[in-house]
Amino acid sequence: EKEPVTVLVTGAAGQIGYALVPMIARGAMLGGDQPVIIHMLDVASESLNAVKMELIDSAFPLLRGVVATTDVSEACQGVNIAIMAGGIPRREGMERKDVMSKNVSIYKSQASALQQHAAPDCKVLVVANPANTNALILREFAPAISEKNITCLTRLDHNRALAQISEKLDIHVSEVKNVIIWGNHSSTQYPDASHATVKIERGEKRVAELFADDDKWLQTEFITTVQQRGAEIIKVRKQSSALSAASAVCDHIRDWVLGTPKGTWVSMGVYSDGSYGIPPGLMYSFPVTCKNGEWSIVEGLKIDAFSREKMDASARELIEEKVLANSCLY
Numbered sequence: 001e002k003e004p005v006t007v008l009v010t011g012a013a014g015q016i017g018y019a020l021v022p023m024i025a026r027g028a029m030l031g032g033d034q035p036v037i038i039h040m041l042d043v044a045s046e047s048l049n050a051v052k053m054e055l056i057d058s059a060f061p062l063l064r065g066v067v068a069t070t071d072v073s074e075a076c077q078g079v080n081i082a083i084m085a086g087g088i089p090r091r092e093g094m095e096r097k098d099v100m101s102k103n104v105s106i107y108k109s110q111a112s113a114l115q116q117h118a119a120p121d122c123k124v125l126v127v128a129n130p131a132n133t134n135a136l137i138l139r140e141f142a143p144a145i146s147e148k149n150i151t152c153l154t155r156l157d158h159n160r161a162l163a164q165i166s167e168k169l170d171i172h173v174s175e176v177k178n179v180i181i182w183g184n185h186s187s188t189q190y191p192d193a194s195h196a197t198v199k200i201e202r203g204e205k206r207v208a209e210l211f212a213d214d215d216k217w218l219q220t221e222f223i224t225t226v227q228q229r230g231a232e233i234i235k236v237r238k239q240s241s242a243l244s245a246a247s248a249v250c251d252h253i254r255d256w257v258l259g260t261p262k263g264t265w266v267s268m269g270v271y272s273d274g275s276y277g278i279p280p281g282l283m284y285s286f287p288v289t290c291k292n293g294e295w296s297i298v299e300g301l302k303i304d305a306f307s308r309e310k311m312d313a314s315a316r317e318l319i320e321e322k323v324l325a326n327s328c329l330y
């Protein structure tokens with residue numbers, strides 16, 4: 001039998017945490033043959049303990065241990081994978097920027113704890129908003145963790161983009177691939193379908209070709225629907241997305257650890273190396289493929305003027321967030 005993998009979930013008493021921990025314990029993240037130990041951190045100790053009780057009561061065969069704690073060092077001890085969903089979320093009517101300073105201080109201190117106590121090759125996924133900038137803060141205060149091991153979640157946006165195309169074309173979502181979310185996990189993100197394809201009888205067809213009669217849709221409604229989907233869920237549900245976010249977290253880690261299927265890329269927020277003219281030193285969502293536990297940015301895609309402008313706009317917002325975050329630090 002495989003050695004258990006230790007997965008940390010911060011904010012585990014929150015909505016995403018509650019949806020996520022059973023998925024991890026069922027093998028949706030690391031596979032049905034991979035035992036796991038789940039470490040849960042939250043400041044809400046009573047509801048956190050209740051989650052632990054429910055995990056125990058579920059009698060998950062793959063679950064080899066549960067730690068529920070309000071102590072950051074204990075939570076980070078020996079973790080192989082860290083899902084950082086803890087923080088102060090954005091509520092209806094709140095701007096992302098309002099929540100910046102609270103989250104910056106959380107990510108600064110949790111970065112140090114991870115660097116000190118986690119496994120040296122721990123893979124980190126930041127979910128809590130502002131996700132890209134929280135990840136950047138984490139990177140800055142955990143210099144011992146390789147920058148290749150710090151990412152943020154844009155897979156939910158990626159999945160939403162696949163879903164919109166599948167709904168519009170009335171085909172199954174598994175037949176659509178290679179959309180891209182560029183940039184920030186915010187309303188400036190650029191959902192790009194210009195390289196996306198759908199499966200047809202013998203091979204693949206470009207999504208853009210299928211929309212030849214309605215090519216405006218891909219450049220207008222598709223983009224705004226994906227960008228605004230989070231806000232739409234909040235409006236209808238009175239709470240932000242949780243089950244789809246948890247599922248996207250599992251997709252992100254599974255593909256990172258086990259690899260992306262041949263010919264398929266996914267979107268991940270990663271440290272920019274300057275690819276596609278995006279300033280190095282930003283956490284920016286790119287198309288990536290994963291192999292042997294490492295992601296690499298898909299290079300060489302053609303970028304037209306329409307895309308360029310949108311990609312740069314999101315980069316500009318991330319630079320502004322970075323400046324704002326730095327001003328919150330001292």
Ligand code: NAX
Binds near residue numbers: 015
């Ligand atoms: P909740 O408010 O339900 O849960 C957050 C949890 O974090 C709470 O239980 C809270 O007690 C805990 N917490 C607060 N401070 C903490 C600290 N210092 N250490 C540990 N835990 C702490 O929010 P939820 O809906 O679960 O969302 C979690 C985060 O994900 C939010 O920041 C949210 O904005 C973000 N999201 C990011 C998404 C993405 O695609 N990147 C999509 C979904 C989600 O909106």
